[in-house]
Amino acid sequence: MSGLERFSLNQWTVRQWSLPELVAGCAAAGVRAVGLWREPVREYGVEAAARLVRGAGLTVSSLCRGGFLTAADAPGRERALAGNRAAVEEAAALGAAALVLVAGGLPAGSRDLPGARERLADALAELGPYAAGYGVRLAIEPLHPMFASDRCVVSTLGQALDLAERFPAGQVGVVVDTYHLWWDDAVGRELVRAGEGGRIAAFQLADWITPLPEGVLLGRGQLGEGCVDLRWFRERVEAAGYAGAAEAEIFSPSLWAREGAEVLAETLDRYRTHVL
Amino acid sequence: MSGLERFSLNQWTVRQWSLPELVAGCAAAGVRAVGLWREPVREYGVEAAARLVRGAGLTVSSLCRGGFLTAADAPGRERALAGNRAAVEEAAALGAAALVLVAGGLPAGSRDLPGARERLADALAELGPYAAGYGVRLAIEPLHPMFASDRCVVSTLGQALDLAERFPAGQVGVVVDTYHLWWDDAVGRELVRAGEGGRIAAFQLADWITPLPEGVLLGRGQLGEGCVDLRWFRERVEAAGYAGAAEAEIFSPSLWAREGAEVLAETLDRYRTHVL
Incomplete structure (x- = not known):
């Protein structure tokens, strides 16, 4: 047992790697799953990416990401729905276990959080059945409250579940990050x-370190570097019945500045020490 | 009616002002209350500060701050308790309506959030009766979750109330910021x-703007500049029976770079437009 049966490497952890480099690097390291991002997948070609990944024996634990469904104007809403339908089709082509949805923030000038959250729910009512038609499960990702205004009006797991539970569990789950x-x-x-509702669709790992950088997006810690009890989370999602991948998703310029293979080796080592 | 009956100016909003400038500036503008910070008060002299403020007809809506009560080692804990007893005495001398307590973060290397929270509760059991003996009310301030590791392990109002409710309402309340x-x-x-428990001990105002600056401490928005529905909060704390001050506490280098009187005038204008 390598201990890596459930490990997945999110593409953004090694952003310095091209998609072929990611696939080759994961195969070489004994990693069995990857989390992918839409932009590099589309750049490479969705069908070609699916063949590449499948050919290396890798599964896709998540596709990041759809969402941004809080626009208040009709054209903005239509654009967002169209973009999400495309994301569903890409997730289906890749055989992704979940399409990660980030809610979106407040429209410019708005102070209406409840309204933004309701528009998201309305959009899920349209996208859930569409995704189910493709065999794709939507996964609402609550983001840290520091992103509530500009990125994601869903800030806690409880809130994500309140939203997901309005829909069938096969259509809408949640991401635990x-x-x-x-x-x-x-x-x-x-x-x-x-766990009781069968709602955990994806599980992502990164550590919390301070000080946060300007803009706060790119300040995540390597596994074990910060103050998050990662093992506690892994045990709790397993106890909740989740049997999917544990995906390392670390946005960090200091990781991106290094050799991809070295970052992956370090991440696997940290995973064994701090997560398993 | 000037509309300013309940307005209070927190000293850190106009950090460029000395304590005498703050007192004179508030008196000139018709402001009736101030929120003070321990460091400038001690530098001026606690008794002298109390006379200065009282002499100008101002009340003290809060003293910032005690807390930082999460140390795991006995000497660290004793130092923190001693510092908080001193803060209680200073709050009593100033006649402050509340002594604001910021919990403190995780000790270096710790991943034990529940443990840190329990140490805070233990400290409150010692400090609550001590403060009551001086006629001072402790006010637990939940800080935004982005401060949870390095500053405050109490992140939501619900969590602050769970903690406060272990003690008599006259001893321990909460800050709504x-x-x-x-x-x-x-x-x-x-x-x-x-409101039902009579727990609101202080009410503070600042707006949320992005992008957040490095370190995230000094990026608060002037009232009305961001996406917080300030009026909603003011109406809710009043409906909850809170009859104390509404204290503008805005940490912003861009405000500190301007004339204090100009900042106060702008803040009062924004208060009338966005809060009242």
């Missing part, structure tokens, strides 16, 4: 709830 | 709960 959820004193009981 | 709480979908019902 340690970086976004670690601070929440309610996350333990919400993980139980997520 | 729009900047820290605006994103939380549970904040409406937690404000009702806070």
